[in-house]
Amino acid sequence: MKKLGLISALVLGSLSLGAAAQAPAYPAKPIRLLVGFAPGGAADYVARAMSDALGKAMGQPIVIENRAGAGSSIAAEAAAKAAPDGYTLLIASPSSISVNPALNSKLGYSARDLMPITKVTTSPLVIAANPATGINSVQELIARAKKSPGTLNYATSGNGSAPHLGAALFLQITGVQMTHIPFRGGSPAIQSVIAGDTQLTFGTPPSVLPMVQGGRLRGLAVSTRERTPLVPGVPGMVEAGLPEYGIEFWYGFFVPVGTPPAIVKKIFDATTIAMQQPAVKAALAREGTDVALSSSPEQFAAFLNEDAKFWVKLVKDAGVKLD
Secondary structure (H helix, E strand, O other): OHHHHHHHHHHHHHHHHHHHHHOOOOOOOOEEEEEOOOOOOHHHHHHHHHHHHHHHHHOOOEEEEEOOOHHHHHHHHHHHOOOOOOOEEEEEOHHHHHHHHHHOOOOOOOHHHEEEEEEEEEEEOEEEEOHHHOOOOHHHHHHHHHHOOOOOEEEEOOOOOHHHHHHHHHHHHHOOOOEEEEOOOHHHHHHHHHHOOOOEEEEOHHHHHHHHHOOOOEEEEEOOOOOOOOOOOOOOOOOOOOOOOOOEEEEEEEEEOOOOHHHHHHHHHHHHHHHOOHHHHHHHHHOOOEEOOOOOHHHHHHHHHHHHHHHHHHHHHHOOOOO
């Protein structure tokens, strides 16, 4: 009996080792990257600018999947509920991680359901107006808004998005009233301003910068206190006469909680390699975006804990609501 038990154990052990040997190494198939906004916006642009380089570093193609709507909550919920196997990534901004949970207690996910991998980029916002408005500066914008409260409409990429929060901070500091018109992404928001359906936008550089450079929109200021070479020819807030205003936003990678540490490390290492490629840096810089990598997933998690305090306080102080 003892000999039979030993043989059984050896057989089972050899079967287990065989199964482990046959298990494909990660990644063994394409990886999908969820984007919470429509094509043409900043999140989509960042994802597409680095997807080829990331795919090469991972050894498998990156398939971008746009799931626009609800201020990026649809994509974030899909990522949170995906299998924690490394085959679903989410590119997210503060809206998905900090703002939306603060605005809506009935979301189908929480930030605790998403595991941070690394920050990938940081950018200012750009305040831009339709040239037909005759508004040429931040001070002229404030004067017009004070003269006719609520008549200026500003377009953003959605409720709870970084542009929405940037506008909310602007209204809070200046005391002016303008009407928020949310869209399902940066590109449709910008098109509404160009068409004259709305008068201005607080937009991301990839959405706004080409239109400013082409003369279809007038750049009034970037949201950082000082000018940035990322958005040439557009003043910072100090120069624009609003030194108490300053805001920027970031994008980062997340996976479902429960993803194995070895897979997290693989994604982190590959992302670091991809984002350091000169072609990726150059492509992002052309659209007003800086590469900004975390030193580790743990460092990114610590950053998020502090960063959330800023966004949640802004939501509360500015009285931001879901329209």
